[in-house]
Amino acid sequence: MISQRKIGWFFVMLMAVLTVPLSAQDSLPPAPYAYNQLDDPRLESEATALMHSLRCLKCQSQSIADSDAPMAGDMRHQVRSRILAGESPSEIRSWLIARYGDYVSYEPEVSATTWPLFAGPIVLLLIVAGVLLRRLGKRRCDAGDAA
Amino acid sequence: MIPEIGLAALWLAAALAVLQIASGAFALRAAGGEVNPLAIYARPAAIVQAFLAVLAFLMLLWAFAITDLSIKLVASNSHSMKPMLYKLTGTWGNHEGSMLLWVGVLALSGGMLAAFERRLPERTMGATLAVQGFVALGFYAFLLLSSNPFERLPVPAAEGTGLNPLLQDVGLAIHPPTLYAGYVGLSVAFSLAMGALLTREVNPSFARVMRPWVLGAWVLLTLGITAGSYWAYYELGWGGWWFWDPVENASLMPWLAATALMHSVSVLAARDALRTWTIMLGVLAFSMSMLGTFLVRSGVLTSVHAFAVDPERGAFILALLGLYIGGAFTIFALRAGAVSEGKRFAVSSREGALVFNNVMLSAILAIVLLGTLYPLLTEMFDVRVSVGPPYFNPASAIFAVPMFLVMAVGPLLRWKSDKPARLQFELALIAALFIGVIAVVSFFGQFPLLPLLGLGLAAALGVAAFLPLRGRAISRVPVATWGMVIAHFGVAVSLFGMACEGAFSQERLAAVAPGGTEQIGDFSFTLESVTPVAGPNWTAIEARLAISEDGGEPVILTPQARNFWSPPQATSESALLTRWDGQLYAVIGNQAEDGRWQIRVWWKPFVTFIWYGGLLIGLGGILAIAGRVKVDVRRRRAVAMGTVRRSDLEALDAASPVPAE
Numbered sequence: 001m002i003s004q005r006k007i008g009w010f011f012v013m014l015m016a017v018l019t020v021p022l023s024a025q026d027s028l029p030p031a032p033y034a035y036n037q038l039d040d041p042r043l044e045s046e047a048t049a050l051m052h053s054l055r056c057l058k059c060q061s062q063s064i065a066d067s068d069a070p071m072a073g074d075m076r077h078q079v080r081s082r083i084l085a086g087e088s089p090s091e092i093r094s095w096l097i098a099r100y101g102d103y104v105s106y107e108p109e110v111s112a113t114t115w116p117l118f119a120g121p122i123v124l125l126l127i128v129a130g131v132l133l134r135r136l137g138k139r140r141c142d143a144g145d146a147a
Numbered sequence: 148m149i150p151e152i153g154l155a156a157l158w159l160a161a162a163l164a165v166l167q168i169a170s171g172a173f174a175l176r177a178a179g180g181e182v183n184p185l186a187i188y189a190r191p192a193a194i195v196q197a198f199l200a201v202l203a204f205l206m207l208l209w210a211f212a213i214t215d216l217s218i219k220l221v222a223s224n225s226h227s228m229k230p231m232l233y234k235l236t237g238t239w240g241n242h243e244g245s246m247l248l249w250v251g252v253l254a255l256s257g258g259m260l261a262a263f264e265r266r267l268p269e270r271t272m273g274a275t276l277a278v279q280g281f282v283a284l285g286f287y288a289f290l291l292l293s294s295n296p297f298e299r300l301p302v303p304a305a306e307g308t309g310l311n312p313l314l315q316d317v318g319l320a321i322h323p324p325t326l327y328a329g330y331v332g333l334s335v336a337f338s339l340a341m342g343a344l345l346t347r348e349v350n351p352s353f354a355r356v357m358r359p360w361v362l363g364a365w366v367l368l369t370l371g372i373t374a375g376s377y378w379a380y381y382e383l384g385w386g387g388w389w390f391w392d393p394v395e396n397a398s399l400m401p402w403l404a405a406t407a408l409m410h411s412v413s414v415l416a417a418r419d420a421l422r423t424w425t426i427m428l429g430v431l432a433f434s435m436s437m438l439g440t441f442l443v444r445s446g447v448l449t450s451v452h453a454f455a456v457d458p459e460r461g462a463f464i465l466a467l468l469g470l471y472i473g474g475a476f477t478i479f480a481l482r483a484g485a486v487s488e489g490k491r492f493a494v495s496s497r498e499g500a501l502v503f504n505n506v507m508l509s510a511i512l513a514i515v516l517l518g519t520l521y522p523l524l525t526e527m528f529d530v531r532v533s534v535g536p537p538y539f540n541p542a543s544a545i546f547a548v549p550m551f552l553v554m555a556v557g558p559l560l561r562w563k564s565d566k567p568a569r570l571q572f573e574l575a576l577i578a579a580l581f582i583g584v585i586a587v588v589s590f591f592g593q594f595p596l597l598p599l600l601g602l603g604l605a606a607a608l609g610v611a612a613f614l615p616l617r618g619r620a621i622s623r624v625p626v627a628t629w630g631m632v633i634a635h636f637g638v639a640v641s642l643f644g645m646a647c648e649g650a651f652s653q654e655r656l657a658a659v660a661p662g663g664t665e666q667i668g669d670f671s672f673t674l675e676s677v678t679p680v681a682g683p684n685w686t687a688i689e690a691r692l693a694i695s696e697d698g699g700e701p702v703i704l705t706p707q708a709r710n711f712w713s714p715p716q717a718t719s720e721s722a723l724l725t726r727w728d729g730q731l732y733a734v735i736g737n738q739a740e741d742g743r744w745q746i747r748v749w750w751k752p753f754v755t756f757i758w759y760g761g762l763l764i765g766l767g768g769i770l771a772i773a774g775r776v777k778v779d780v781r782r783r784r785a786v787a788m789g790t791v792r793r794s795d796l797e798a799l800d801a802a803s804p805v806p807a808e
Contacts, residue, residue: 035736035745037656048654053537061392063535066385068719068736106535113530120517121542128510128546135502136494 033080034073047080050089053106054079054096063106150218150297153206157247157297160199160254161287167192167257167280174273175345186269189276190261196283197258204238204251207296211238214307220244220296222304228684233315239323240314242444242460243296248324249440250286252331256360257283260335266356268348275342282334285467293463312685312711312718318378326371326398330436332364333405340429341475349422349486354415355779357429359772361412364432365405366768372398373761384719386732386749388648388757391539393448396519397439400512404432407508410501418562420489420498424505430479434472435512441468447523493564500557507550514542540597551604552581554638555611558631573614581607594650601646609639626774634767641760647729647753658743668750669697670731672704677735677744685711687720690735690744694724706735730754 038044051065056072064072064079075096082092096104108114167189174186210218211234214227224241225234239245257279264272290296336357343353375398380388389395408428415425442448445461492498518534525532555577559570567574585603588594612635616624655667659674666672675691687709693701704722711718724731729752736745 035656035658035739037654053535055533055535061390061394062385063390066383066387101531103531103533106533107537108532108534113525114532117517117521117532117534117538121514121545124510124513125545128506131506132503135506136499 031074031077033077033084035076036080038080038084043083044080046089047083050083050092051076051079054093055104055106057100057104149206149210149215150299153203153210154295154297156199156203156206157250157287157291160196160203161284161291163192163196163199164280164284164287167196168277168284171273171275171277171280174270174277183273186273189273189280193254193261193276193279194258196280197254200251200254204247207244207247208235208238210297211235211244216305216307217299217303219298219300222300222307224308224310226307226309226684229310229315230683232317232320233310236320237310237314239327240310243290243294245323245327246286246290246294246444247296249327249331250283250290252324252328253283253286253334256332256335257338260338260360264356266352267342268346271342271346271348271353273342274345275338278341278345279334279338282338282471285470289460289463289467293460309684309711309714311714312709312716315684315711316378316382318374318382322371322374322378325367325374329364329367329369329371329405330401330439332360332367333401333433333436335360336364336408336429337433337475340426341478344426344478344482344486347482347485349415349426351416351419354412354425355775357425358409358412358416359775361405361409361429361432362768362772362775365402365409366765366772368398368402368405369761369768370765372402373758373765376761377758380754381721381723381732382718384721384734386654386721386734386751388754391515391518391534391536393519394443396515397442400515400519401432401435401439403508403512403515404428404435407505407512408432411505414498414501415489418490418492418498420492421502422486422489423483424502426483426486427479428505428509430472430475431509431512434468434475437464437468437471441465442519490563492562495560495567496564497557497560497562500553500560503553504550504557507546507553510546511543511550514546515539518542544597544600548600548604551608551638551642552577554635555608558615558635559611573611573617576614577607577611580610588650598646598649601642601649605639605643605646608642609636612636612639626777627771628774630767630769630771630774632767633770634764637760637763637765637767639760640756640763641758644753644756644758644760648751648757651752652754653750655746655748657746658739658741659746660741660743663743665746665748667731667748670694670748670750671698672733672746672748673701674744674746675703677738680707682709685709688735690733690746692722692733692746692748694731694733696726704731704733706733708735708737725755728752 038047048065052063054064054075056062056064056067056069056075058069058071059067062072064075078096079092082095083089087095093105093107097109102108102111102113108117110118170186170188170192173183174189176183207220210221211225212231214221214225214234216222216227220241220243224244225237229237237244239248257276260279261276267275339353339357339360343349343357375395376388379390379395380386408425408431411421411425411428414421441461441464445464447461518539522532522534556570556574559573581603584606585599588602589599612632615628615632653668655665657665659665661674661676664671664673671694673693673695675693677688677690680687680689687707689705689707692704692706694704695701702724704724706722707720709718709720710716719734719736722733724733729750732749732751734747736747738744
């Protein structure tokens with residue numbers, strides 16, 4: 001009994017420790033550019049395109065452009081303010097990848113872990129060319145022989 | 148009592164599936180021309196099994212309708228306060244219920260095959276029903292052993308937990324059953340392919356039996372994906388219609404395979420070519436259906452690790468998947484050599500174009516498969532990567548663009564062999580439209596490459612779809628040909644919608660105080676008020692937006708931010724203003740510190756064409772089925788008449804023993 005109560009206590013403490021910073025974060029007002037567009041339409045479209053290809057880490061299969069999660073709002077703010085400061089989308093993407101890992105970007109880059117994604121289509125192109133040559137190329141010879 | 152009837156029906160159905168396998172297998176052992184005495188049970192077993200499985204599903208439907216809280220599934224997924232429609236649709240809004248629907252449709256299609264199909268040789272039919280029974284047995288076992296939908300609670304619950312509010316929508320009433328029926332319709336194509344392969348009956352008459360099943364399944368998949376895409380578009384509240392999400396991909400992959408299969412089986416029926424291709428695609432299409440079910444139903448998508456912690460269900464489906472796909476491809480590998488290729492053809496022929504496009508469809512399928520499974524694979528080794536639109540769009544376009552170009556020309560070519568020179572005018576027209584539209588559009592502004600290509604292809608395809616009718620008497624064109632024309636035109640319409648949405652969409656995101664006005668494109672919108680409203684099982688904040696186009700008469704849109712209380716969840720209900728040339732899409736967000744409201748509005752030109760196109764494609768498929776059935780009925784009647792006439796003649800001959808000379 002005692003040990004159970006101890007565990008229960010431990011959980012209450014743990015929950016308290018874990019939830020305090022979270023609720024503190026929730027009550028903060030969203031960062032300025034989380035829900036505000038940039039004035040320059042060209043920069044805004046650049047930012048939008050980038051935001052659509054970044055994953056919201058708190059959601060299931062949503063980009064930060066489509067998510068209402070506070071964290072996605074913070075990331076949108078980062079993207080917009082960095083675009084405004086003159087950074088290029090690819091610089092911002094690499095900065096976010098350095099911070100959150102490959103998982104944050106929907107646009108995989110060639111690396112030790114992702115190379116099969118890019119080798120795949122190339123191998124596929126070769127296979128397709130091979131299959132088409134075998135299936136259709138041979139026919140041409142046959143047709144030629146018959147003629 | 149009701150759940151017990153359902154459970155008993157399921158067990159009986161499983162037992163009948165065993166009988167169906169055994170009896171079907173005996174049909175294979177019959178000598179030519181004879182019927183094995185044990186083979187006669189396969190058909191009745193399949194039919195009775197269909198009744199039992201459907202009965203089981205109806206029992207579950209009934210339990211959900213009356214919210215029988217002594218059943219675990221109902222208690223954990225329904226709520227007595229839910230509207231009746233969503234109580235019913237909730238039946239398949241969960242794992243067990245949707246698997247029961249799956250199995251019900253599987254048994255039903257097997258029963259229909261057994262009841263109505265009389266054209267196949269009995270041996271092939273026996274083998275087909277045996278395979279169908281084998282597939283069904285696996286899924287019965289899955290339901291009964293690892294996800295029993297009729298499980299009772301030791302003590303009935305006081306109240307149910309409720310259904311995920313995102314699923315409380317009419318879209319859900321249509322989308323999953325349609326998609327499942329499509330998935331499972333492909334099981335018949337699979338069984339037929341295996342049956343024909345086992346009995347070496349891969350020929351045009353087999354293809355004519357298979358074609359309506361493939362067409363039907365394909366139509367249902369098309370409509371299911373279209374409905375799903377529209378549901379995601381208006382229900383998820385972020386204005387997107389396709390995100391290459393694994394769940395979406397799981398439905399797209401069987402569709403791609405079924406599209407290829409449908410074209411291939413038509414070639415087999417009409418020209419006796421592409422025999423092994425058709426069989427292979429038949430196996431592939433159903434494999435993709437099962438893979439889709441596995442991905443969506445095993446929990447592997449939420450997290451590979453969650454799957455590994457509670458692997459019972461996922462491992463079960465994975466084992467079934469391995470058994471069926473592995474088994475089918477093994478038989479294919481062993482027997483394919485015995486099936487000859489069939490009739491030959493030249494590169495520039497309609498068959499040639501179809502082969503090209505089938506290869507392209509298969510390649511796109513491979514890309515989608517790679518991009519969907521690869522992140523799951525790396526996650527197993529604790530490396531997380533994301534694969535999204537920036538990968539899928541260009542990688543699939545590599546194969547899709549040539550495919551669409553060939554698709555424009557293919558239907559104009561003759562069977563067997565044709566000279567491109569004959570089609571000079573048509574080819575020039577298609578090329579001019581493609582290049583012309585791209586040139587004109589890029590003259591007016593800077594647009595991304597893919598939408599630009601899409602616009603060019605849409606124009607070329609839209610006109611090319613009708614070229615096969617050129618020089619023909621319109622009233623004499625067969626119904627099935629109209630089906631092809633309309634389906635191909637639907638592809639162009641859909642492409643046009645996608646390209647416009649990609650190239651010309653506008654977005655306005657603003658913090659608006661009540662009374663404030665903002666502008667997007669030709670529209671101005673005024674936030675008139677924000678008020679709380681309540682529904683049967685939710686409360687919401689509702690914005691009244693007065694939208695006026697070019698200063699005209701305002702229209703009121705009311706987007707809501709809803710809070711459901713059982714289970715507690717917030718959803719965003721978008722409001723749509725549909726014009727012929729596009730949709731205005733409005734969402735209300737949070738309230739800022741200063742009391743202003745976040746309003747997000749998109750103007751999406753021609754976005755509706757995406758789904759109109761999907762509907763046209765489906766309609767084309769329905770016309771193709773109707774046309775084939777019509778021809779078939781006419782042929783059967785002619786044959787019957789011929790037999791009657793022949794017997795009359797014989798009777799006459801018998802009556803007059805001395806023939807007149």
